Amino acid sequence: MVFSFNDKLSEAFTVMKTESKIAENTPRHPLKDLILEVKNITKEVNSPEGLLTIVKDINLSVERGKPISLVGPSGSGKTTLLAIMAGLDIPTKGSVKLLGSNITLMNEDQRAQIRAKDVGFVFQSFHLMPRLSALDNVMLPLEIAGDPDAIEKSQIALDQVGLSSRAKNFATQLSGGEKQRVAIARAIVNKPKILFADEPTGNLDQKSSNAVTDLLFSINELINTTLVLVTHDLLLAEKCKDLYELSDGSLL
């Protein structure tokens, strides 16, 4: 009998729901310290087939220090939702309050300022600059912010991910796991209050995946950041306090 990946995923989610680990589709703790608040978010785009709704009427909130994960099959709108929450994209409708500011009312440069100061990113494809060294890659956010201690801070971040010995290596000289660890060092180097990770283990083998997972959660505690995770990896998703499931652009 052949199961598709989506069937397995769906089955797993059902189990998780019964264990009461599924977050509700509403902000449940309005009086708590919320770092991220998403209200009635809808994103529509034009396509050759007409208007396409990517995410629809999403509401969720994230408490400071409590990691959450977004799971769902491919094309369910996870990455689009992450982009909107992180201020990389703007919704067609609804609002996003990040660190107390309504970023949907801001222009691109204002959103960029928030990202520079308090937000970190880890991507599935690592997105390291191939012709820069590991250290130069980690320094990027600090240099954009004009931090005079960029080198020292970046060396510390590389040390935190266990790659201080590879600081001078170019991105192309690193393995997949090492690349992602450099990407994590880059994401945490400015000590972000919130860390968005888009399929951080998606391009890694099991061993590297485990190492990156451990690293992400230990970092979360070490620098007291809040992790927002988009993943297919159920083991990784289960490590989060709250878990949201997306299907066809809606939270289940």
Added chain:
Amino acid sequence: MIKGFRYALNKFWPEALSGDLLILSLSIVLAVTSISSVSFLGDRLQTSMKLQASSILGADLVLRSASAIDPNYLELGVANNLDTAETITFLSMIITDEDNLLTSIKTTSESYPLKGELIIADFDGSLIQNSGSPPSGSVWIEPKIAETLSINNLTEISIGNKTFKVDGIIKDFPDRNSSFVGFYPIAIVNINDVSQMGVIQTGSRVIYRNMFSGSKRNLDNFVNDIGEIPADIRLQQADDVGDELGEALRESVTFFNLASLFTVIISVISAMMAVRRYASRNLLHASLMKVFGASKLFILGHQIMQLLLIIFFATLFGLLCGYALQSLIISALQGILTNELPAPSFKPIILGFITSIFVVLATASPYLKILSQTEPIRILRNDFSINISNNLIIYLVALVTMFIFLGILFQDIKLLSYILLVLIFVTAALFAIGKTLIYLLGSIKFSSGIGWKIGLKNIVNRGNESILQIIIFGLSLLFLIVLAETRTDLIDSWSETLEEDTPNYFLFNIQEYDLVNVTSYLLETANFSPSYTPLIRGRLLSAKRAGSDEFSSENLMEREANLTWQESLPKSNKISKGEWWNEESLEAEVSIDAEVADSMNLEIGDELLFSAGGSKFSATVTSFREIEWESFSPNFFFILSPSAGQKLPNSYITSIKISEQSDIMNLFTQRFPTITAVDLAAVIQQIRNTVSSASLAVQYIFLLTLIAGILALVASVFSNRDQRTKETAIMHAIGANRLIIFQSAAAEFFILGILSGFTAIIFAIVLSSIIFSQFLDLQYSPNLLILGLSFAIGVIFIFISGILSIRKTIYTSPIITLRDS
């Protein structure tokens, strides 16, 4: 933005050496190298040509008149910090105890010559003097005089009332072509001896020349100060003697400009491709910076500073390479350059910087907008593509900027307009061809040949990318073909100027009764049958415009005019306006050299009054002629119709070709002492040197443009190399063997090469014919060999460089390629 500047400064060297910026930098280096070397070379050669022109005049500026020139002009020259010199030249007999010879007596002041070299040797051939004038009472003579009159060292000769001691032989002097006396052997005496000779009388044929040299600024000030000069004084400057230097140099200067212009256009094309690749590869960087909080201004600042640094360093390096390259070329030319080349001016350095700024502005500025406005969401979408069709405005901006720059640089709106029109037509044609190709290939079902099928489908799938590549290949080939054709035809036409049978002697003063004897002597000794042209000594007195009663003498007064009469148009002449007369015409008509007519403001229908043989007569101007002076046939400013000239007293003139080694001419002068034989060997050698020099310079400059063209083709092939590399690796990974991958790339580049090459040839014929007819005065007929070779080499080059661009991928494990990409 300041933060962006700082970031760019911090990151410049790692980024510059990282690869992406290196490609753009190299492109600018090559553009500046091409431009600056052409400019350095052109600048130095043009300065050298001006020096040669100055050498022909013997000065930078000359005031020349048939009557004594007011000495105030010389004083004004000194007041303007100019060096001055003076010559008075006239015809007189040199008389020895046994013989005499009509000679051109050139009297010079101490500072003669101001430009060029005077070489005086003793009778043993040792150099004794190279400037100034002989002491009063001494004379320097040309070898021909010594030979004819059997003169030895310190022989005494008489000129007019004064006796001179011969103490030098003239080996060379600069202003050889400065007067009518060029036809007679020369003797140089001190200007202070003029009055004692007493040969200048009223009505004597004398040429007075005041010579001036100095900086351009001082010369300009001097010209301003002298204001309007009397009609009988002619002002000659080095810039005006282009005709005397010959067409070859004028045309080579046109070619330098054309080559520079094409080099700039081709360099912009290659920079455009390099910038495009740089921009698409930097989209990830810019998007990532946006994700990490960089503002639009930060990214703009980063990009601008990066480009400014590239402009600075690449231009410096390009200038160094350009200078080194032109030095190599100059050293190759040294053997044939007649004089030391002057140091280059600062012009090429300024031009290098302006060029790189405009190349970057034209090509990179549109991408600054794209990079600074990139959406950070691209990072999550993994979308780092730049869509050409959305950015057509980029290329329009580039084109307009480029032509504004070229307009300022070359200041030749006519040439630029033609090139712009051809560019638009070629681009439109190549676009249409590309679209049609994609449509046709898209609708064809291929049944066999997997590799070829994939290659042809790739052309369709790449769509606008393929069209852009066809356009770039086509334009680069077009300019190279046009330049190759121009180069070849120019050099051919120059070599034809001095054919093997070009005459090397002029014979003057041949009287009617000598004709038969001269002909039989030349037939016997040299197997040469001369043809004779009548020579009538006369003066042009005045001119009358048709319908007007008054004769005007302005610009004409007392003008010497060597006249002839002819039934038919001489071979080396071409009618530029009006009509040649009917052989049986009874009207008194005259045909005039077009340039002389222009300088004298004459028009067809004007009536000219001449004096010759003691009588006055008038003739109507019925045609203007363009004269090919390099033919070395007897040519005349004024040719009369038979009815006007036949009855006037005349001698004859002819030009002959005699072997240099033979002593035929020595014997000739002994047998016909009254006939003057002028040896043209030195003049012909001077022209041969000029032609070889110009030809070689043209070859080297063409080579530079060729390198720029190759760079553009390579840049275009490599512009989508990343995409090809990835596709090749994927094909490799899913099972395509090397043969299939090779066939697919071969099919793609072969088709692109064939189409662009074919279109380039068609439009090259159009552009070449425009350039030949409008700018070079040459007859254009398509050079099938050049066209065919250019087509074949172009297609093969595109094909091979295309294959080489993916060669590494073919031999590398696909997983390594995909991981690195």
